[in-house]
Amino acid sequence: MTLFRQLVATILMLFLVVFSVTLLVNLNSSRTFLQEQLVSHAQDTATSLGLSISTHLRADDLPAMESMVNAVFDRGYYRRIELRRMDGAPVVVRELEVRIEGVPEWFIRWLPLEAPSADALVMSGWNQVGTVTVQSHPGYAYAALWDTARQLFAWYAGLALAAMLTGWLVLRLLFRPLLDVERQAEAICARNYDMRIPLPHTRELRRVVVAMNNMTGKVKAMFEEQARATGQLQRQAYSDPVTGLGNRRYFSSQAESRLGSGDEAGGVLFIVQLEGVEEINQSRGYAAGDEFLRAAAGVVSACLTGQPGALAARLSGAAFGMMLPGLERADAESAAVDISTALASLHTQGLTESSSVAHLGGCLYRPGGSYHDIMAEADRALSLAQSRGANTWHCTTLPVDRGAEVHGGQEWHAFLEAVVREGRFELHSQPIVAAGDPGRVLHREVLVRVAAADGSLRNAGIFMPMAERRGLATAFDRAIVERVLGLMSPGGVLAVNLSPVSLEDGAFLGWLEARLEPAATGGRLIFEVPEFGATRSLEALLAFTRVLQARGHGIAVDHFGRGFANFGYLRSLRPEYVKIDSAYTRNVGASQDDQFFVGSLCRVAHSLDIDAIAEAVESEAEWAVLRDLNVDGIQGYAAGRPAPM
CATH class of the missing domain: 3.30.450 (Beta-Lactamase)
Structure with a gap:
């Protein structure tokens, strides 16, 4: 009592x-x-x-x-x-x-x-x-x-x-600080450090409340310090200190991870080579050279706006790398023109004396391409561009297998519309198992396979960037969720990927809210949203999360750690789990930095009572390393291969 x-x-x-x-x-x-x-x-x-x-x-x-x-x-x-x-x-x-x-x-x-x-x-x-x-x-x-x-x-x-009512009210007023202390303690257990209690007039209770408020503030400061330290570690290891973009290590690990997963759509990889940087350093000083590099990095970043899954980094002193998935030749050439024109404007701004500001070499690649082959082809294209004069560009195509599909923009649009309209996709599922207990399945992730023209099944990740560029991502998500709901079983837990574009579509969210009524589902759904989408549409995602939680479903963050986002957004979002990007988990046993970073990500997640799941785990050795780093769940061929639902 x-x-x-x-x-x-x-x-x-x-x-x-x-x-x-x-x-x-x-x-x-x-x-x-x-x-x-x-x-x-x-x-x-x-x-x-x-x-x-x-x-x-x-x-x-x-x-x-x-x-x-x-x-x-x-x-x-x-x-x-x-x-x-x-x-x-x-x-x-x-x-x-x-x-x-x-x-x-x-x-x-x-x-x-x-x-x-x-x-x-x-x-x-x-x-x-x-x-x-x-x-x-x-x-x-x-x-x-x-x-x-x-x-x-x-x-x-x-x-x-009357006396009892008066006494009850008086006791309520006297005990309100204790009730607030209880709620504050429960909030701390739930990793919510924002609750502050007003100071009561009773001296004894006032001391208790002051102590609790101080403890809450210190715990919150500890979390924020840990999140800042993890973010700082990521920036030190994977970002360029001058431009703020990723460094060569970040670019190569991300590109290799995406291309190696088999889920990456075709696209274009650019190498941008700035000219005259050494002359600026000698004539104006290194501060002017750094300013020129930062301006060029700003141009590169601006050209990636609106490009889902785009990647940019500073590869070396005057070289930048850009990876834009989902672009066909016409789109890639248009992007090359825009980038070259924007970089050339740096001369008119007085940031460089040379009228030849930059050259651009691009390589169009298809799913399954090798990162090293693509980089070599892009470097060859860069050499051709440099031989043609100032501010020129050149795009080449990586040789592909005969069976690889090559579509133009209109062909892609017609193909994707037919896939949605005719339901030409299959659902597979892959288990996510407990890191410390391989026999315990935490849940299963739904993977979409699209039927290609030759009848073979391709990962939906290859097509989704195309769908997003052509305004079909929401239609894809709706068709997939509708199919998944028909396969739900009582007590089952399935994870479904959701495009960031769908989070900003009010009509889609209204439809989904109605379809997720408790009577309409037999199990439980967890919607995975990529990290860049979560940070870009945080307010919409918070509202969507409240709707999901009210109906017994949940939200999760995919590709956690891929960008350089401030991890503070996790405190307000509170996803059920974060899925650490495969760039850090693939071959984690061979990199001390990746191990330290994964361990830091796990500590940040666990401090908010959020599970951490490692994806793309292919071997028992990687599993053992990740288990020692306190990862909660494992996904990959080492845990189980995808199977038709």
């Missing part, structure tokens, strides 16, 4: 004792008073009747005596009236059966009233001629006592209720 309830119960018991004693004392006083009234009333009536009837008794006027006795007796206050002569002979006797109406029997037994009798002599001069005996009837006294008891009980009950 809580302290509040114990105090309320104690006060209630004390009040009941006081109430009962006071009620008994008052009732006993009323009973004594009424008993004395009965005695006095009987004696007064006997005396009065004896005086009034004396002349009639001497004259032996029986009718007159009966009339006088009846007049007194019929009022109902008396149980018995007797008029006797001195020899004991009865003259007039009236008697009424004792019947008490309107008063409970238990009350009569609990508070008994005696029926007192009184005698008076009937005198004729100095001679005694008879006696009058009057016995009071207790009925009216009981009725009066019962009415008094009810009134007292009503008053005391009303006062008790």
Whole structure:
């Protein structure tokens, strides 16, 4: 029992004792008073009747005596009236059966009233001629006592209720700081460090609240410091300190991971070579050279805006790398023109004296291409561009297998529309198992396979960038979710990938909210959103998460750590788990930096009670390393291969 309830119960018991004693004392006083009234009333009536009837008794006027006795007796206050002569002979006797109406029997037994009798002599001069005996009837006294008891009980009950309500409110006010402390402790257990309690007026409680607020602030500061340290570690290991873009290591690990997963769509990889950087350093100083590099990095970043999954990094002193998935030749050439034109404008801004600002070499690649082959082909294209004059570009195509599909923009659009319209995709699922217990499946992720023109199945990741560029991502998501809902089983948990574009589509979210009513699903869904989409549409995602949680479903962050996002967004989003990007988990055993970074990501996630899952785990050796780094779940061929649903 809580302290509040114990105090309320104690006060209630004390009040009941006081109430009962006071009620008994008052009732006993009323009973004594009424008993004395009965005695006095009987004696007064006997005396009065004896005086009034004396002349009639001497004259032996029986009718007159009966009339006088009846007049007194019929009022109902008396149980018995007797008029006797001195020899004991009865003259007039009236008697009424004792019947008490309107008063409970238990009350009569609990508070008994005696029926007192009184005698008076009937005198004729100095001679005694008879006696009058009057016995009071207790009925009216009981009725009066019962009415008094009810009134007292009503008053005391009303006062008790008012006192209890007042006491409850006062105790509530006094105990509110303790309730706030309890909620604050529960919030800390839930890894919510934002709750602050107003300081109470009670000195003892004030000290407790101050201590709790200080502890909450320190725990919050510890989390923020840990998140900052992890972000700083990521920037030190994977970003360029001058431009803020990723470094060569970041670019190569991300590109190799995406190309090696088999889920990467075709696209274009550019190498941008700035000209005249060394001359700027020598003539204007290194600060001017760094300013030129930062301006060029800004141009590169701006050209990636609106390109889903795009990647940019500084590869070396004056070279930048750009990877844009989902682009066909026409789109790639248009992007090359835009990038070259934007970089050439740096000369007119006075950031470089040379009119030849940069050259651009690009390589169009298809799914399954080798990173090293693509880089070599892009470098060859860069050499061709440099041989053609100032601010030129050149795009080449990586040789592909004969079976590889090559579509133009319109062909892609028609193909993807047909896939959605005709439902030409299959659902497979891959288990995510507990890192410390390979036999325990945490949930299964739904993987989409699209039927190509030759009938073979291709990973949907190859087509989704194309779908996003052509406005078909939401239609894809809707068709996939509809199919998944039809395959749900009671108690099952499935994870489904959701495009960031769909998060910004109000019509899609409204449809999904209606389809996720508890009666419409037999199991539980977890929607995985890529990290860049979560940070880009955080407010929309927070609203969507509240809708999901109200219906028993959840949200998760995919490709966690791929970008350089501030991990503070996790405190407000609170996903069920984060899936660490495969660039850090693939071959994690061979990189101390990757191990340290994965361990840091796990600590950040665990400090908010969020699970961390490693993807693309292909070997037992990688599994063992990740388990030692406190990863909660494992996904990859080492845990289980995808299978049709």
